[in-house]
Every structure is written in C-alpha cells, then in structure tokens.
Amino acid sequence: MKDKNNIVKKLEALEQIKLKGNPSVIAELISSLKNNNLKVRNKTFNVINYFYTKISSGNTLYLCLKYCQIEKQDLDFYKKNFSPAENLVLFSVATYNHNGYVREKAIEELGLLQHTELAIEPLFHRLSDWVDVNRQKALNIIRSLKYKGYINYFVNNIQIISNLKNVQRINLFDIYNELINFIVEENRNEVLVNFSIYSDKNRILLAKNIISSSQINLNDLQIFVNDKNFLVRSLVLERFDLLTEVEINRLLADKSSKIRLETLYSLEKTKDISDICFKLLADSSSSIRSFSRFILKDNDLDFKKLYYKNLINKIDLEGSLYGLKETEGKKYFNDVIPFLDSKKLRIKKAAFNFLQEFEPKTAYKFAVRNMNSEFVGIRKVSMEYLWNYPNDEVLEKTRTLFQLKDIQIKKTMLKFFSKIGKYKGLSEILIGSVDENKEIRDVSFAYLKEWISKSNKYFIAPSQDEIELIKKSLEKVRTKFKEKKYFDMRLLEEIEFHIK
Numbered sequence: 001m002k003d004k005n006n007i008v009k010k011l012e013a014l015e016q017i018k019l020k021g022n023p024s025v026i027a028e029l030i031s032s033l034k035n036n037n038l039k040v041r042n043k044t045f046n047v048i049n050y051f052y053t054k055i056s057s058g059n060t061l062y063l064c065l066k067y068c069q070i071e072k073q074d075l076d077f078y079k080k081n082f083s084p085a086e087n088l089v090l091f092s093v094a095t096y097n098h099n100g101y102v103r104e105k106a107i108e109e110l111g112l113l114q115h116t117e118l119a120i121e122p123l124f125h126r127l128s129d130w131v132d133v134n135r136q137k138a139l140n141i142i143r144s145l146k147y148k149g150y151i152n153y154f155v156n157n158i159q160i161i162s163n164l165k166n167v168q169r170i171n172l173f174d175i176y177n178e179l180i181n182f183i184v185e186e187n188r189n190e191v192l193v194n195f196s197i198y199s200d201k202n203r204i205l206l207a208k209n210i211i212s213s214s215q216i217n218l219n220d221l222q223i224f225v226n227d228k229n230f231l232v233r234s235l236v237l238e239r240f241d242l243l244t245e246v247e248i249n250r251l252l253a254d255k256s257s258k259i260r261l262e263t264l265y266s267l268e269k270t271k272d273i274s275d276i277c278f279k280l281l282a283d284s285s286s287s288i289r290s291f292s293r294f295i296l297k298d299n300d301l302d303f304k305k306l307y308y309k310n311l312i313n314k315i316d317l318e319g320s321l322y323g324l325k326e327t328e329g330k331k332y333f334n335d336v337i338p339f340l341d342s343k344k345l346r347i348k349k350a351a352f353n354f355l356q357e358f359e360p361k362t363a364y365k366f367a368v369r370n371m372n373s374e375f376v377g378i379r380k381v382s383m384e385y386l387w388n389y390p391n392d393e394v395l396e397k398t399r400t401l402f403q404l405k406d407i408q409i410k411k412t413m414l415k416f417f418s419k420i421g422k423y424k425g426l427s428e429i430l431i432g433s434v435d436e437n438k439e440i441r442d443v444s445f446a447y448l449k450e451w452i453s454k455s456n457k458y459f460i461a462p463s464q465d466e467i468e469l470i471k472k473s474l475e476k477v478r479t480k481f482k483e484k485k486y487f488d489m490r491l492l493e494e495i496e497f498h499i500k
Contacts, residue, residue, distance in 0.1 A: 007037050014043045023051040023064045026093070030068045033090070034077055045082065049089050058125060058160065065096035072105050079109065088119045095122040100131045107134055111141040120145065120153045124160040127175055128167045139175060151187045155198055158183065158205045184209045192223055200229050207232045211239055218242055230256040240266040252276065257285030264291060274299065282310055282319030289323050304329040311335055317342075321350035330358040340366050345375055352378075356385060364389060372401050372409055379409075383416050390420040402428055410440050418447040423466040426451060427473035430495070434480035445491075452494050470495075 014032075017025055025047075032044040055061050070093075078090045087109070094106035107126055110119050126138035145153070154161070161183075164176040183191060184206065191206060198206065207224050210216060216239060224236045225247050233254060236243070243251075251263040260283070267273050277292035281303065293303055304327045310320035312335070321339065324332060337359070339351035355363040367382040371394075386394050402413040414432050417425025429451065432444030474492060481489055 007040060010035075010037075010040050011043050014040075014047050018047045018050055021047075021051065023055050023060065026051050026064050027068045030070060030093075033082075034074070041081065045086055045090070048093070049086075052089060052093060058163075061096050061122075061125070065093050066098045068093060068097060070094050070097055070099075070102055072102055075102070075105050075109055084113055084115075088113060088115065092119045092122040095126055100129075100134060103129065104131070104134050104137065107137045107141070111137070111144075116141060117145050117150050117153050120150075121157055121160065124157045127160075127164060128170075128172060130169075142179075146182055151183065151190050152194060154179065154183050154187075155191060155194075155202055155206065158202050162205055180209055184213060185215065188215075188220070192220060195223055195227075200231075203227065203229060204231050204235075207235045211235050216242070218244065218247075222247065225250055230254070230259060234259050234262065237262050237266055252280075257283075257288060260285065261287050261291060264288065268295070281306060282316035282323055284319050286322060286326070289319060289326065293327075303327045304332070308332050308335065311339075317344075317347045318350045321347065321354050325354040325357055333359045333362075337362060345377055348378060349381055352381060352385075368394065368397065371397055372404075372406075376408070379412055383412055387416065387419045390416075390424055395424065398425075399428060402432075407437055407439060410435070410437075411443055414440070414443055414447060418450065421454070423463075423470065426466075426495070427469040430470070430473040430477045434477050448491060448495065452491075 010032075014029075017029070029044050029048055033041055033048070035041050035044065051064075055064060075091065075094060078087055082090060091106045091109045091113070095103050095110070097103050097106070103126065107123065110116055110123065113119070116123075120142065123138045123142055126134055127142070129135045129138065158180075161176060161179045164172040164179075188210065191210075195203060195206065207227075210220055211224070221236050221239060221242055224232050225243075227233055233251070233256070236247070236251070237259070248263065248267065251259055252267075254260050254263070260280075264273060264276070264280075267276070274296060277295040280288050280292045281296070283289050283292065304324060307320040307324040307327065307329060310316050311324070311332070317339065321336065324336070333355065336351050336354050339347055340355070340362075342348045342351065352363060352366055355366070363385060367385045367389075370378050370382040371386070373379040373382065398413050398416055401409055402417075404410065410432070414429060417428045429444050429447045432440050433448060435441050435444065474496060478489075478492055481492060
C-alpha cells in the first residue's frame with residue numbers, strides 16, 4: 001500500500017512539474033526514465049517530451065540537455081523499454097549530451113530507427129560536433145535521407161545548415177555547399193512548388209540562395225515578387241536585370257515604400273524615369289515624394305500648385321497634403337482646413353500635420369477637440385501636439401478626462417502628464433498609482449520612477465499651487481499605499497524629498 005501511495009505521489013509530482021516547470025527540468029527528470037514502475041517511466045517520458053517540443057532554439061537545446069545524466073548503457077535500456085517513436089525523442093535528447101561517446105551512440109541509434117527523418121534536426125546540429133567521428137556519422141545518415149520525398153525536412157532546417165558556414169573551429173563549407181545545393185539546385189522545382197508553406201525565415205534564406213544562383217530565371221523571381229514577406233520581395237531587386245515590365249510595375253506598386261523606392265533607384269540606372277516619378281509626386285511615402293521631386297527638379301514644375309490642384313480635385317489627398325507641407329505651401333492653408341473633417345483618418349492626420357506647421361491656432365483647436373477621440377491614432381497625434389501646450393485649458397480638460405473610467409483614455413492622459421514633465425502633472429500620476437485598475441497603477445508607477453530619475457534636472461522650483469496639489473495627492477496616496485500595499489512606501493518618500 002505504501003509503495004502504491006509513493007507511485008501516486010510521484011505521478012502527481014510529475015504532473016505538477018509539467019504544469020509549472022520549464023525545459024530546464026529535463027536534466028532532473030532523466031533518471032526517472034529508468035524507474036521500476038512502468039507508469040512512472042511513461043509519465044516521465046511524457047513530461048520530457050512535452051518540454052523538449054517547447055524548445056525552439058539551438059542554444060536552449062544545449063543549455064537544457066547538455067548535462068543530462070545519460071550513459072551509453074542507458075540508451076540500450078531506452079531501446080528495450082520504450083517504443084521506436086519514443087526513442088526518436090530520447091536519442092535526440094542524448095545527441096546534445098556533453099559526453100562525446102554518448103552523442104556517438106545516440107547518432108548511431110537514430111540512424112537505425114525507421115523514421116529517422118523525424119529526428120533530422122539534431123543530426124544537422126551534429127554536423128558541427130566537436131568530434132570528427134560524430135560529424136561524419138551524422139553526415140552519412142543525412143546523406144541517406146537525400147531523397148526528393150524528404151526535401152521539406154531539409155528546408156525546415158535550412159537555418160541550421162546556413163550556420164555551418166559560421167563555425168570557426170573547423171571548415172564546414174563543403175558540407176554547407178553540398179546541402180544547400182541539394183535544396184536549391186537539385187530540388188528547386190519541388191521547393192518552389194511548396195515555397196508558400198515555409199516559414200518567413202526559411203523563405204528568406206531560400207530566396208537568398210536561389211537568387212544568388214546562376215540558374216535563376218524569371219519564373220523563380222515571379223514567385224518571390226508575389227511573396228507576402230517584404231524581405232523576400234526586396235531580394236528580387238538583386239536580379240533587376242531579369243525582370244520584365246510586369247514585375248517592375250508590381251514592385252513600383254508594392255505596399256512597402258522601401259521596395260518602391262529601391263525599385264526607382266534600380267530603374268533610374270536603366271532609363272529616364274521622369275514620367276514614372278511624376279505619377280509618384282503624391283506617393284504616401286515621404287522618401288518617394290522627395291526622390292520624385294529631385295528627379296523632376298529641372299522640369300520647370302510648380303510642385304505646390306500640383307499638390308494644390310490634387311486637393312481641389314480630391315486626388316491622392318494624403319500624399320498631396322504632406323507634399324504641400326514639404327514644399328512650403330503655406331498660402332493654401334484655407335484649402336487644407338476642410339480636410340480636418342475628412343472621414344478618412346489618414347487624410348485627417350495629414351491635414352492636421354500641415355496645419356501644425358502653418359496654422360498652429362487651428363491645429364491647437366483641433367487637438368483640444370480630439371483629446372478623447374474614439375480614434376486612437378487621432379487621439380495620439382492630438383495629445384502629442386499638446387505636449388508643447390500644457391496651458392490651463394489643456395490641463396483642466398486632461399484632468400477631467402483622467403477621471404473617466406475608460407482605461408485607454410486614462411493611459412493617454414497619464415502619458416501626457418508624464419511628457420509635460422516637471423511638476424504640472426505629478427499629482428495626477430500619483431493618483432493613478434492607487435487606481436482600482438492594475439494596468440493604470442503599473443503605468444503610473446513606471447512614470448513615477450521616471451519622474452524621480454529626472455527630478456535632479458528640474459532646476460526651476462515648483463509653484464506654491466503645484467506644491468499644494470502634489471501634497472494633497474501624496475496624502476491620499478499614502479493612505480492607499482499603507483492599506484493596499486501596492487508599492488514600496490519609499491517611492492513616496494523620494495517624491496516628498498524632491499518637492500520640499
């Protein structure tokens with residue numbers, strides 16, 4: 001009965017480890033794989049397998065598995081007492097062991113299993129093993145898997161393969177080249193058919209290697225031009241000479257402004273791009289607008305008038321509003337003001353941006369009206385503008401809005417109180433530190449710490465009104481701190497020290 005109770009306790013303990021532990025516990029659990037009780041052994045394996053599958057980086061694998069207490073004979077025990085599928089995991093764990101002989105036997109055992117391809121990742125890691133015998137045995141097994149049907153296993157480990165060329169203690173370039181050639185040359189068609197299913201990192205590495213290949217062709221590039229990742233699409237520009245007008249136009253219309261700009265740079269080297277740049281004068285990207293104006297600078301164009309005409313005709317409004325600001329189109333401010341009421345937030349923000357520069361009174365009124373806008377972006381730019389105008393009107397409205405229950409509004413106002421600095425917003429940040437909402441308390445606490453760190457740079461003393469307001473808040477907050485114990489009381493002592 002006692003033994004049964006011990007087993008139950010061990011099983012319960014293993015379940016708790018699974019719920020609360022992390023992959024570093026694997027090393028502590030390894031010895032329980034040889035427990036006399038079958039249930040304990042199986043439960044131990046399940047927990048080890050659970051944490052092993054959670055490890056996502058090579059460094060973490062080594063840190064968690066390097067010092068597992070595994071001997072060569074233990075692998076024989078695993079082979080007899082666990083299923084082939086379970087041994088795939090256990091032998092994989094053993095390939096990261098600090099003992100080279102254990103790693104060697106683990107590699108050999110993996111090669112004997114029916115589905116070695118499922119454990120190909122640890123074999124790729126062993127290609128950079130410190131022991132030459134282990135490297136060679138791992139390579140031989142990997143070579144035996146170099147069949148078309150296994151290509152995705154190779155692609156899924158291309159990051160490990162790519163790291164082989166970075167190993168400094170030994171030259172692994174030949175192995176690296178062999179494996180990359182197998183993926184991107186011998187099996188290119190298969191890889192490109194499956195290209196969209198691979199992870200972003202793997203697609204980027206594949207694209208880099210394929211694009212650098214002498215056998216690259218337009219069909220390959222078309223796959224990359226249409227990829228969802230902008231880094232993959234940007235790599236196409238390295239083979240600009242192979243692109244047709246169709247692909248170039250697609251790149252010019254890319255949602256990434258960086259790709260659009262780089263395409264223009266590449267295109268400029270081949271032909272006159274004045275006509276293209278004329279169409280891009282009101283692009284949403286400031287870099288492209290600037291580059292387009294540079295290309296057209298000798299074409300006797302009045303850029304301000306062009307942007308103004310776009311506003312009148314309601315064409316490319318966002319880019320035209322920004323362009324009008326960039327070209328000092330102050331005289332058109334009356335034509336910009338109506339766009340503050342646009343239903344499109346991007347246009348509303350662009351108009352506000354223009355008026356900040358050329359009609360600050362109108363911009364100020366807009367910002368005050370939108371301090372609690374339901375649109376986060378408008379509220380954000382409004383409050384950022386008002387950081388520079390912490391007058392009585394703005395402070396009064398900010399304090400009123402801070403009393404609302406809306407968490408996002410409160411956070412916006414707290415940021416304002418923090419940004420205006422010195423003593424004007426300190427009393428509200430103090431009140432926020434004892435708010436009923438934990439998120440508000442945490443944000444306020446962070447701002448208080450920031451205030452303390454900057455307080456020695458405040459050379460202007462607070463006004464008497466500011467001191468009184470801060471003292472009232474301190475009194476309220478002190479009571480709450482003692483009652484709720486939200487934060488250390490020393491925080492308040494530091495603030496009191498600085499306002500005396």
